[in-house]
Amino acid sequence: MKSLILTLLTATCLAAPSPPAQSPLQPATITIDLATRYQEIDGFGFSSAFQRSADIRGKKGLSPENTTRVIEYLFSNTDGAGLSILRNGIGSSQNTTKDFMNSIAPTSPGSPDAPLNYTWDHIDTEQVWLSQQALSHGVRTIYADAWSAPAYMKTNNNDSNGGMLCGVTGTDCPTGDWRQSYANYLVQYLRFYQQEGINLTHVGFLNEPDLIVYYASMVSSGTQAADVLPILRSTLDAAGFSHVEIACCEATGWQEQGDMLTEIQLAGAEDTMGVVASHGYSSQPKLPLPTTKKVWQTEWADLDGTWTTHWDVLGKAGEGLVWANHIQNAIRLSNCSAFIYWQGAENTTGNSALISFAPGDEVHVSKRLWAMGQFSRFVKPGSVRVEAEVSLPLLHSTAYEMVEGGVALVVINNGHVDYETEISVRGGKGGAGMMTPWVTNNDFNATAQEGVQVSEGGSWRVTIPARSMVTYVM
Incomplete structure (x- = not known):
């Protein structure tokens, strides 16, 4: 048997x-x-963008011993949840003030036709280290997503507060069309990781493009995303990254991503995508998206509740059994192939992470982690x-x-x-x-x-x- x-x-x-x-x-x-x-099924995972990788490694006081404990809780198939997807952030900021993610080409080359001036610190706010930790625990799916293009490529000359990528429908930038330069930028990010022995499997160029916020953000419609997708796909292929799938477009919710997807389909760009990616914040994954592509839920968390380790006490939004339902519904009702929580671990007093080490060197594991682990320990990538x-x-x-x-x-x-x-x-x-x-x-x-x-x-x-x-x- x-x-x-x-x-x-x-x-x-x-x-x-x-x-x-x-x-x-x-x-x-x-x-x-x-x-x-x-x-x-492609797997279950978490993000570690905005310097959370550095936090896990001790930036905010976590001891080496507890760093090891956190890694085991996240990735171990015997002592932890056995998570199988890591989602990194591709930086666009000129520095790492607050928890911003630094750009690999922080200064403008003067025009979109000029070569970009790259800089690489081999650390990437410890995302290189965390990726290596994930690989050593058997993780094979590492997804790198950009919240924004660098400021000089955008209509508002700022990597934050929205703005659009110059060159897409509806823009008229004095500096010209930066779509190809942005594609080159993303490909170079993949090359830097390849030099560190890390082969990224998925790449995204948008994150919550229906939302304008004070940190890295870039506005886009589905039609505008379709202006970028073929360029990025051909640039990846020409650079030897044909195996890297494009994930798009990380809208804040299922309905919003459905609208973007329709515009991409009408523009004839759906085939350039490998994964249709969406978040679960503004509208939950309870219906299938109209596509034959794989569908991932790539970011979601309880951002309002105070930290809880409860499984089932008051039925609050952060409790573990609630998230067991969310994961199940995403897979069953929306045909999701992957489910990714927002942060894996951070110094927090809220439910934005699966593990908290507030006030600095105390490891607190939520039942949300075990809700994911009940899937991810046993439903491994490649399951159908x-x-x-x-x-x-x-x-x-x-x-x-x-x-x-x-x-x-x-x-x-x-x-x-x-x-x-x-x-x-x-x-x-x-x-x-x-x-x-x-x-x-x-x-x-x-x-x-x-x-x-x-x-x-x-x-x-x-x-x-x-x-x-x-x-x-x-």
Whole structure:
């Protein structure tokens, strides 16, 4: 019988938990159909832009011992979440004041046709170091995204406060068209990382282009993005980076990204993209985007709540079970191939990160990390989502055929009771065996429990506990 990995999640609703109740006499059923296949999974990860890599390495007081602990929590498949995607920031600022990201070409060459004056410190505010740490833990997907082009390439002559890239539709810059120069800039960033032994796999040239903020930002419509995409794609190919996929366009929410995507399609530039990327802030991923390209949720967090390590206490936006639902919905309802939280670790009193080390050298791990880990430890890159038929409306599920031939099943119980559930696989070979449950809830963080017996026919009966996550591993 194929090796079998089963992840069972119990979801949250925005209300205080009720006392456990007895499950119905009639068991629920879940049938995994390996013949019905959906999207390939690329992984789960986090960002470390705006100098958070430097913070992890000790810039704000984190000791070397705790730096190691944070790295293990993020990347280890035994002691941590086993995350498999790192999202870096491509800088555009002239210095690293506050937490800004410095540009690799901070001064204007005078015109878009002149060679850029590059400078490389081999550090990139410790993103080089963090990328090396990720690679040493088996991560193979590193995505570099730019929040803005350098100031001299933009209509407002500022890498912050919006402004557009000179040369796109609707601009008329005295200095000329900087689209090709910007593409060259991004390619040189890839070369610098390649020199450090790091092969970046994805690149983006926009971040929240529907938002104007005081830090690095650049406005763009889908039509304007389509003015850049073919140039960037051809520049990557000519430079020997044909394997690097373009991710676009990181709108603040799903609806906004859908609008941008439509404009890109109308302009005939969709085929230049490898990934349609969006955030979950202004509108959540609850519907599929109209594309055959892979779809990633590349940034999202609870930016309003105070720091919490709770799994399920008050149903607040930062609790772990809430994020288990968000991840599940993104995969199940929006066909996402990747889910990336905003920051992995930082010195914070809010929920913008998975791990906090405030006030400086104390490591606090949120249940949000373990919510991601219940997926990322077992649903590795290359897994394919398959059909999972559920008899009970309260149970939402996703199933995956693993790269090594196993199967993963993620179930969300939106009720407040434990459910007896019969689970079976259609299209696979049967065989008796034992499964080891791994549990995350208010009491456990991916902790192994007593094994479960699988019948000769490849089916098994389990109790899905209320408001908990369980991973069964054969």
